[in-house]
Amino acid sequence: xxxxxxxxxxxxxxxxxxxxxxxxxxxxxxxxxxxxxxxxxxxxxxxxxxxxxxxxxxxxxxxxxxxxxxxxxxxxxxxxxxxxxxxxxxxxxxxxxxxxxxxxxxxxxxxxxxxxxxxxxxxxxxxxxxxxxxxxxxxxxxxxxxxxxxxxxxxxxxxxxxxxxxxxxxxxxxxxxxxxxxxxxxxxxxxxxxxxxxxxxxxxxxxxxxxxxxxxxxxxxxxxxxxxxxxxxxxxxxxxxxxxxxxxxxxxxxxxxxxxxxxxxxxxxxxxxxxxxxxxxxxxxxxxxxxxxxxxxxxxxxxxxxxxxxxxxxxxxxxxxxxxxxxxxxxxxxxxxxxxxxxxxxxxxxxxxxxxxxxxxxxxxxxxxxxxxxxxxxxxxxxxxxxxxxxxxxxxxxxxxxxxxxxxxxxxxxxxxxxxxxxxxxxxxxxxxxxxxxxxxxxxxxxxxxxxxxxxxxxxxxxxxxxxxxxxxxxxxxxxxxxxxxxxxxxxxxxxxxxxxxxxxxxxxxxxxxxxxxxxxxxxxxxxxxxxxxxxxxxxxxxxxxxxxxxxxxxxxxxxxx
Numbered sequence: 001x002x003x004x005x006x007x008x009x010x011x012x013x014x015x016x017x018x019x020x021x022x023x024x025x026x027x028x029x030x031x032x033x034x035x036x037x038x039x040x041x042x043x044x045x046x047x048x049x050x051x052x053x054x055x056x057x058x059x060x061x062x063x064x065x066x067x068x069x070x071x072x073x074x075x076x077x078x079x080x081x082x083x084x085x086x087x088x089x090x091x092x093x094x095x096x097x098x099x100x101x102x103x104x105x106x107x108x109x110x111x112x113x114x115x116x117x118x119x120x121x122x123x124x125x126x127x128x129x130x131x132x133x134x135x136x137x138x139x140x141x142x143x144x145x146x147x148x149x150x151x152x153x154x155x156x157x158x159x160x161x162x163x164x165x166x167x168x169x170x171x172x173x174x175x176x177x178x179x180x181x182x183x184x185x186x187x188x189x190x191x192x193x194x195x196x197x198x199x200x201x202x203x204x205x206x207x208x209x210x211x212x213x214x215x216x217x218x219x220x221x222x223x224x225x226x227x228x229x230x231x232x233x234x235x236x237x238x239x240x241x242x243x244x245x246x247x248x249x250x251x252x253x254x255x256x257x258x259x260x261x262x263x264x265x266x267x268x269x270x271x272x273x274x275x276x277x278x279x280x281x282x283x284x285x286x287x288x289x290x291x292x293x294x295x296x297x298x299x300x301x302x303x304x305x306x307x308x309x310x311x312x313x314x315x316x317x318x319x320x321x322x323x324x325x326x327x328x329x330x331x332x333x334x335x336x337x338x339x340x341x342x343x344x345x346x347x348x349x350x351x352x353x354x355x356x357x358x359x360x361x362x363x364x365x366x367x368x369x370x371x372x373x374x375x376x377x378x379x380x381x382x383x384x385x386x387x388x389x390x391x392x393x394x395x396x397x398x399x400x401x402x403x404x405x406x407x408x409x410x411x412x413x414x415x416x417x418x419x420x421x422x423x424x425x426x427x428x429x430x431x432x433x434x435x436x437x438x439x440x441x442x443x444x445x446x447x448x449x450x451x452x453x454x455x456x457x458x459x460x461x462x463x464x465x466x467x468x469x470x471x472x473x474x475x476x477x478x479x480x481x482x483x484x485x486x487x488x489x490x491x492x493x494x495x496x497x498x499x500x501x502x503x504x505x506x507x508x509x510x511x512x513x514x515x516x517x518x519x520x521x522x523x524x525x526x527x528x529x530x531x532x533x534x535x536x537x538x539x540x541x542x543x544x545x546x547x548x549x550x551x552x553x554x555x556x557x558x559x560x561x562x
Contacts, residue, residue: 003051005048005049006047006048006049006050006056007048008047008092008093008095009044009047009048009092009093010048012092012099012102012107012108013097013098013099014098014099014100014101014102014107015098015099015100015101015102016102016154016157016161017102017137017140017141017150017153017154017157018100018101018102018136018140019101019102019103019140019160020083020086020087020101020103020106021079021080021082021083022079022083023077023078023079023080029077030073030076030077032073033070033073033074033077036066036069036070036073037070037109039066040063040066040067040070041109043059043062043063043066044059044063044092046059047059047060047063060093063092063093064091067087067088067089067090068088070087070088071084071085071087071088072084074087086100086101087103087106090106090107092107104161112163113161113162113163113164113166114161114162114163114166115162115163115165115166115167116162116166116167116168116169117158117161117162117166117167117168117169117170118168118169118170119154119158119169119170119171120170120171120172121150121151121154121155121170121172122150122151122154123149123150123151123172123173123212124149124150124151125147125148125149125150126144126147126148126149126150127147129150137150137153141153141156141157141184142156142184142187142188143155143156143184143185143188144184145181145183145184145185146180146181146183146184147180147181148181148184149173149175149176149181151172151173151176152176152181152182152184152185154170154172155168155170155172155185155188155189155217155219156185156188158170158219159188159192159194159219159221162220162221164221165220165221166220167196167218167219167220168217168218168219168220169216169217169218169219170216170217170219171206171214171215171216171217172214172215172217173212173213173214173215174198174200174201174213174214174215174255175213175472177253177255178470178471178472178485179472180484186250186253189219190246190250192221192222193221193222193223193224193246194219194220194221194223195217195218195219195223195226196218196219196220196223196226196227197217197218197226197227197228197241198215198216198217198218198226198227198228198229198255199215199216199217199228199229199231199236200215200228200229200230200231200255201213201214201215201230201231201232201236202230202232202473203473203474203477204232213472213473216236223246224245224246225243225244225245225246225252226243226244226246226252227241227242227243227244228241228242228244228255229241229242251263251266251267254266254267254469254470262469262545262549265465265538265542265545265546266466266469266470268536268542269462269466269489269490269536270488270490271490272490272491272492272536273490273491273492273493274490274491274492274493275487275488275489275490275491276441276486276487276488276489276490276491277487277488279443279444279454279491280441280442280443280444280487281442281443281444282408282442282483283439283440283441283482283483283486283487284404284408284439284440284442284483285402285404285418285436285438285439285482285483286328286404286433286434286435286436286437286438286439286440287327287345287347287400287402287403287404287433287434287435287436288400288401288402288435288436289345289400289401289435290383290386290387290390290400290401291312291379291382291383291386292311292435293310293311293312294310294311294312294346294376294379294383295345295346295400296311296327296343296344296345296346296435297309297310297317297324297343297344297345297346298342298343298344299316299342299344300342301321301324301344302321303321304320304321304322305318305319305320305321305371306318306319306320306321306323306324306344308324308344310375312379313375313378317375318371319346319369319371319372319375320368320369320371320372322369323346323347323348323369323372324344324345324346324347325344325345325347325409325433326341326343326344326430326431326432326433327341327343327344327345327432327433327434327435328341328343328415328432328433328434328435328438329341329343329434329435329437329438330417330418330419330434330435330437330438331417331437332438333415333416333417333424333426333434333438334424334426335422335423335424335425335426335459336425336426336427336455336459336506336509336510336513336521337426337513338426338513338514339415339426339428339430339432341432345400345433345435346372346375346376347400347403347433348360348365348369348372348376348398348399348400349399349400349403349406350406351406351407355407356405357403357404357405357406357407359396359398359399359400359403361396362395362396362397362398365398373398376398380397380398383397383398384397386401402436408440408442409431409432409433409434409440410431411431411442412427412428412429412446412448412451413427413428413440413441413442413451414426414427414428414440414441414442414451414454414455414458415427415428415432415434415438415439415440415441416438416439416441416458416481416486417437417438417439417481418436418437418438418439418480418481418482419437419474419478419479419480419481420478420479420481421477421478421479422464423458423459423460423463423464423467423481424459425441425455425458425459426455426510427451427452427455427510428440429448439481439482439483439486441454441458441486449499449500449503450499450503452502452503452504452506452507452510453499453500453502453503453506455506455510456502456503456505456506456509456528456531456532457491457502457532457535459506459525459528460528460529460532461529461532461546461547462529462532462533462536462538462546463489464549465545465546465549466489467479467481467485467486467489468549469549470485470488471485472485492535492536492537494535498531498534498535501531502528502531502532502535505524505527505528505531506528508524509521509524509525509528512524533546
């Protein structure tokens with residue numbers, strides 16, 4: 001049996017996101033470089049066919065000599081010294097090293113691009129990339145937008161690697177379709193008409209070792225449209241593709257459904273005149289600590305003191321009551337339910353005369369809250385390290401990472417957990433402070449009636465349909481209800497009578513939850529759905545789309561995740 005040829009120069013381990021710094025257009029290239037490169041290709045072909053160690057060693061020596069000679073010629077031909085040396089030092093025969101750059105012409109002799117690129121790019125968020133490397137990637141890639149994930153750069157880069165008629169096949173997350181950072185790669189693909197087909201696996205898991213939400217994507221240049229379908233990971237090859245033409249308004253990126261009527265409905269909802277971002281002061285995430293084990297307690301106030309259990313201290317501690325605030329975690333926020341929690345947060349912040357929230361200085365904390373300072377002081381070195389890690393002020397080592405403005409909490413608001421398998425909005429008049437798992441919606445110049453109206457709309461099946469179509473999924477059909485997914489939701493212009501009817505129904509549901517008459521709310525919530533459908537002018541077909549989507553989730557109303 002004839003042995004396999006030597007494949008060292010056919011397999012390359014390299015960082016394909018980083019190219020080489022080539023000089024500008026060269027009208028008169030040094031012909032000696034062409035001759036040396038041709039000789040190098042012949043040497044590598046001889047190595048490919050070599051049968052003895054002596055023949056292989058001779059080819060490798062010649063390869064190293066030619067690389068060095070070419071590097072010197074390149075320097076004289078306008079190439080910078082660092083790039084020329086980088087090319088010369090790359091040794092294709094050392095299988096234990098990887099190249100920090102990729103150049104198809106230098107490594108494979110391919111100048112016009114590959115006919116096919118296949119890959120599973122790494123999924124790495126920008127937060128996990130060193131700053132200097134992230135800066136380079138942002139400079140070179142238009143898809144490096146916001147808090148991007150590296151896989152979108154590999155999609156963009158694949159277009160640089162293919163020939164004009166080449167095709168790309170990748171498996172990677174489909175989160176770019178709904179995430180804010182996806183706008184960069186979608187703009188790139190729009191310009192190239194680059195998406196050819198997509199098979200979306202939803203929340204089905206492809207890889208055992210990691211929780212990712214992936215799809216199979218095919219890309220090429222100049223497509224009039226693309227095909228897509230939703231599938232599970234075992235039968236993805238079954239069923240036809242739904243064809244979607246490229247559009248001027250970007251609606252082709254709504255791939256939440258293969259139903260054209262459903263896509264039209266999403267656009268109808270988006271076209272309503274009043275976005276949440278227009279009628280709200282904002283949709284705000286709650287407090288972020290630098291360690292819940294230190295800052296969060298289970299306990300109660302008693303007069304001027306607070307007694308609670310500290311996980312970090314491993315015991316009950318006594319603090320000044322003024323230094324703690326009542327805290328809600330995501331699971332404490334339930335659909336229309338009254339709010340309750342026995343959790344409190346160490347909150348060393350105050351409102352100054354202008355209403356801005358500021359942290360006490362260390363001296364102020366020690367003087368005004370001696371018990372609280374005595375509690376937090378043993379964690380000083382640990383908290384300073386955290387502040388340095390998060391690039392915040394280590395002088396305020398005892399402060400919260402994100403305290404938020406106290407004014408956001410000290411008023412009426414609608415609250416929602418960030419992760420839900422059904423809308424779980426409720427109304428707060430008790431000045432609760434949500435943690436990072438909760439979001440506050442605060443209306444501009446609102447009355448309680450305005451809040452009750454919005455509460456009814458947000459807990460409706462229509463909002464749930466919108467979120468499922470535009471937000472990111474999580475395990476077991478949970479979806480994110482974050483600022484960027486809520487603010488685009490739009491409301492129609494509405495007269496006071498219609499608003500009052502929905503507000504009254506929502507208030508009845510809220511009151512029934514308070515008095516524990518939960519069984520009485522089913523009919524009321526159904527009536528709210530009908531009123532909301534009428535408010536948006538939904539047709540019977542559109543109502544069917546909304547309600548069939550709600551049934552598919554098999555959600556249990558009121559269930560929420562942290």
